[in-house]
Amino acid sequence: MDATTDAPSDDTSGSGTDALLADFQKLVRRLLEDLPGSNAGGPPLVEALARHLGTAPQQLAVVGFPVPAHRLVDADIALTEVSSPDEDADVIGIAGDARHHMTLGDLVHQQHGFGTTVGQVDYDRMPTGPGPDDRRQVVASGIRLFRFEGAPVAVRQQGINPQFGREMGMVEVVAADRDLSDALITRIQELMDARSVLRGQVVTFGADPYGRGMAGLTFLERPDVPADAVVLPDGVLERVAHHVVGMAEHREQLRAHGQHLKRGVLLYGPPGTGKTHTVRHLLSATPGTTAVLLSGGALTQIHAAAKVARAHQPAIVVLEDCDLVAEDRSIGMGASPLLFEVLDALDGLDADADVAFLLTTNRVEDLEVALSQRPGRVDLAAEIPLPDLRGRVELFRLYGGRFFSADAVAAAAERAEGTTASFAKELVRRAVLTGALEGAPPNDDHLRTALEELLSDTQRLTRSLLGVQPGDHGVDGPGLEDGIPPGATLSRPGRAQRATGWFAYSPMSGQRYPG
DSSP states (O other), X not given: OOHHHHSOOHHHHHHHHHHHHHHHHHHHHHHHHHSTTOSTXXXXXXXXXXXXXXXXXXXXXXXXEEEOGGGHHHHHHXXXXXXXXXXXOEEEEEOSTHHHHOOHHHHHTTGGGSOOBEEOOEEEEXXXXXSTTOEEEEEEEEEEEEEETTEEEEEEEEOOBGGGTBOSXXXXXXXXXXXXXXXXXXXXXXXXXXXXXXXXXXXXXXXXXXXXXXXXXXXXXXXXOOGGGOOOSTTHHHHHHIIIIIHHHTHHHHHHTTOOOOEEEEEEOSTTSSHHHHHHHHHHTOTTOEEEEEEGGGGGGHHHHHHHHHHTOSEEEEEETGGGTOBOTTSTTSOOHHHHHHHHHHHHSOTTOOEEEEEEESOGGGBOHHHHTSTTTOOEEEEOOOOXXXXXXXXXXXXHTTTSOXXXXXXXXXXXXXXXXXXXXXXXXXXXXXXXXXTSOOOHHHHHHHHHHHHSGGGHHHHHHTTOOTTSSTTSOTTTTXXXXXXXXXXXXXXXXXXXXXXXXXXXXXXXXXX
């Protein structure tokens, strides 16, 4: 027998293999469908999309854009509004773990040989403000089906999921017309800016496990600090407020005359004199203005802060203790990479952007020249000095005027030469505490006792932490450093308190004043 006659043909072998693979695929699909928690029971996702779009979704382009974690609520608000004119609008879910790590394009092309089915819609409750009830239910995984400009569209909405390595959300659009998809994305992004929950809010970038925040962004209560609660030398507060608040009030006139609105204000002076307190007053005086506060490690978020400010004008960006990242380039090992990010953010906004940068520093002499002297970055520098005698009297009256007589306040202010606003606040607190320990209302004797304690040799380090520099006070003569605990330093007084002071009062609520 001829061997070639008995051998099966290539076509027959191929047909048998194809049939075997087809049977094996059916078996795998059946096994998957029978697993607990399987996708069985829901219609195939591709069929649901095809019925709505009127064509096979595999043949259509998917157009999308990433959504930062702090804009997920904005995206949900925008999609709800853009789909609301369609009375038949619907939201469907995606079944299975594939929804966590696959794009919409992957899902509709039925990866792994079996189709994804329609399942539950996933939701998250996310904050929309600083209050405990400021929350919104947001689609975390789902597909919105509606008509836009008379044509059917499908929009996949996806939130973040660090468990699956997804730190950004995503919006993906499918439509029969690519131009329609582009138009819809443009409209969504416009509504995200126009309806943003960030607009007019006070926020900070930074992890706060107990705050009202979302993925690194925390909402803060807007402070309530009237002008008469700010004690500064004559004219200083008015000059700063005129530059920050006055420009915003006259923005249209300035624009009409071709004048720029972007401005930078530098508040400098020793620790504890009231720089942060002044900032809190400016935020109080600008209701409806978006404010982004950055301090410490949050300064790394300067570019994100600048984007928020640009999108939600009028806005204020606060850089607390900017000397930490903007030291003179001649110091140490050269410029910090973060310095260049700060400079880029200051330069990156258009001149007509209604954005004010407020910078505070304890060490103005060490600031990078390019940051502090170039016009357009910082165009007003205001010193917040140690309070003089009149200022100390006003501070004592502000914090404890209802407790102590005018003579006692005047005497305490006279003795407290060289001290800070933080010292005045702590003095009144200790006087009240002394009275409480005695079971009596605070009185003049308690004020004198507290002052003696704070001015004693045993309180040298405490005075340093309150911003009182060595030798500033008559009691602190030469040799103040003697007796300081090993490892302690007075080279940067107030730094230990400044490290937590901004966020300790959350940072815009409560009755903490200068700092």
